[in-house]
Amino acid sequence: MTKNQKPNGLSELKRILIIGSGGRENSIAWALSRNQYIEQIYVCPGNGGTANFEKCICLKPNKEGQETIIFECQRLQINLVIIGPEVPLAEGLANKLRQAGLLVFGPCKEGAQLEASKDWAKTLMLENNIPTANYWSSHSKEEALEILHKVNQPLVIKADGLASGKGVIVCETIEQSKEAIQEVFSGRFGSAGNKVILEEKIEGPEVSLFALCDGEKLIVLPPAQDHKRLLDGDKGPNTGGMGAYAPAPLVNQQDLKDLTELILIPTLKGLKRKKIKYIGVIYAGLMLTSSGPKVIEFNCRFGDPECQALMPLMGEEFASVLFACARGELEKAPTLTFKNQCSVCVVAASKGYPDSPKEGDQISLKLESNPSLQVFHAGTTIDEFHNIITSGGRVLSVVAQGESFDKAFDLAYASLKKIKFDGMHFRRDIGYQIRNIST
Numbered sequence: 001m002t003k004n005q006k007p008n009g010l011s012e013l014k015r016i017l018i019i020g021s022g023g024r025e026n027s028i029a030w031a032l033s034r035n036q037y038i039e040q041i042y043v044c045p046g047n048g049g050t051a052n053f054e055k056c057i058c059l060k061p062n063k064e065g066q067e068t069i070i071f072e073c074q075r076l077q078i079n080l081v082i083i084g085p086e087v088p089l090a091e092g093l094a095n096k097l098r099q100a101g102l103l104v105f106g107p108c109k110e111g112a113q114l115e116a117s118k119d120w121a122k123t124l125m126l127e128n129n130i131p132t133a134n135y136w137s138s139h140s141k142e143e144a145l146e147i148l149h150k151v152n153q154p155l156v157i158k159a160d161g162l163a164s165g166k167g168v169i170v171c172e173t174i175e176q177s178k179e180a181i182q183e184v185f186s187g188r189f190g191s192a193g194n195k196v197i198l199e200e201k202i203e204g205p206e207v208s209l210f211a212l213c214d215g216e217k218l219i220v221l222p223p224a225q226d227h228k229r230l231l232d233g234d235k236g237p238n239t240g241g242m243g244a245y246a247p248a249p250l251v252n253q254q255d256l257k258d259l260t261e262l263i264l265i266p267t268l269k270g271l272k273r274k275k276i277k278y279i280g281v282i283y284a285g286l287m288l289t290s291s292g293p294k295v296i297e298f299n300c301r302f303g304d305p306e307c308q309a310l311m312p313l314m315g316e317e318f319a320s321v322l323f324a325c326a327r328g329e330l331e332k333a334p335t336l337t338f339k340n341q342c343s344v345c346v347v348a349a350s351k352g353y354p355d356s357p358k359e360g361d362q363i364s365l366k367l368e369s370n371p372s373l374q375v376f377h378a379g380t381t382i383d384e385f386h387n388i389i390t391s392g393g394r395v396l397s398v399v400a401q402g403e404s405f406d407k408a409f410d411l412a413y414a415s416l417k418k419i420k421f422d423g424m425h426f427r428r429d430i431g432y433q434i435r436n437i438s439t
């Protein structure tokens with residue numbers, strides 16, 4: 001490339017809109033803001049940390065709705081829309097934007113069923129020989145109880161639809177499974193629980209895989225490890241995720257190739273067979289069992305907080321790659337490189353998370369700038385006096401890199417000591433799998 005020549009595709013990529021308000025979207029905005037060719041990044045609605053990064057601003061239209069987003073994209077001459085969360089994807093925002101002629105990174109409504117209906121995803125897995133736990137699905141409490149009675153072993157009970165990552169009840173006993181079925185059908189997860197999946201309980205370490213897809217081809221990112229439980233020692237309720245690290249050493253380069261062949265490529269092919277041009281992230285949550293890897297969930301977007309740990313590892317080609325995916329031309333993108341570092345993320349949550357998070361507390365952040373350290377905001381907002389205030393359950397995440405996981409965790413945990421808000425809590429054992437700490 002000559003000195004003034006822009007990398008492939010980037011001459012047309014100047015203004016990006018990211019949809020979402022979480023730590024995931026904050027970290028994507030940060031990663032893209034480091035690309036010198038991108039002029040402006042809007043995050044709709046964004047959060048209290050959006051404007052901390054060069055070229056990034058919150059977009060808060062007066063009206064809600066898909067038509068408003070189309071209008072804003074046209075007004076701001078957006079070249080690429082990245083949709084972060086699952087809900088707008090499942091509602092068909094990507095379909096609408098594409099119909100309006102926009103380039104979008106994020107699957108269409110049909111593809112988002114990978115996450116929006118566990119039954120649909122399970123059927124896709126069966127049709128394509130993708131290894132997963134055995135399951136039954138049911139529309140009624142009576143039928144589900146009957147299945148449980150016949151199977152006569154504790155089953156994992158899952159609401160079929162979207163439930164903010166909280167629709168899974170892992171049961172130790174048949175009695176607990178019974179209670180879980182009753183809870184789901186009594187409306188605990190709203191209409192997401194109109195159908196339930198009863199799943200065989202499997203065991204093994206978990207790992208998250210991410211593929212960036214252009215409808216035909218895919219690129220696999222370094223594997224990541226999430227920590228879903230609220231408390232140290234993997235205790236307490238499931239949350240959206242309390243911390244993550246990448247690359248997860250549990251999966252080496254050869255394993256990653258094998259898992260790509262076994263799971264990710266067949267998933268994309270299965271989607272294609274259903275005439276779905278899947279553009280966006282395929283997130284496969286795996287359990288590595290004694291009888292081989294099995295998929296326990298698919299998501300149609302980046303994981304949160306895995307994304308926060310992954311973004312600092314992305315080479316500068318990241319923007320070109322997302323843009324090429326959106327155009328369905330991944331073959332024209334430069335090779336995506338990954339920094340040879342360990343990256344870790346620890347989430348600081350507010351009091352009461354996940355059930356009833358407290359909001360409205362002032363946050364004190366006294367961190368020195370360090371190229372190996374990032375603070376990605378999630379549930380934060382700025383008040384009229386320019387104070388940063390808590391406004392959600394997962395408030396922010398501290399992300400650090402190092403040549404070893406120990407160094408990265410030392411930096412992340414030392415930095416957390418310099419952040420304060422009332423009721424702040426975080427897990428102290430993120431990465432226990434690879435650190436020398438007792439749990």
Ligand code: AMP
Pocket residue numbers: 133156165166167168170199200201202203206228238285296297
């Ligand atoms: P999900 O939201 O589907 O990722 O599930 C949340 C958590 O529940 C997973 O991270 C696992 O720890 C656990 N889980 C889900 N499915 C199973 C299963 N079939 N057997 C055992 N644990 C499971």
Ligand code: GLY
Pocket residue numbers: 165226240241299302303304305306
């Ligand atoms: N960290 C899990 C998720 O994003 O669903």
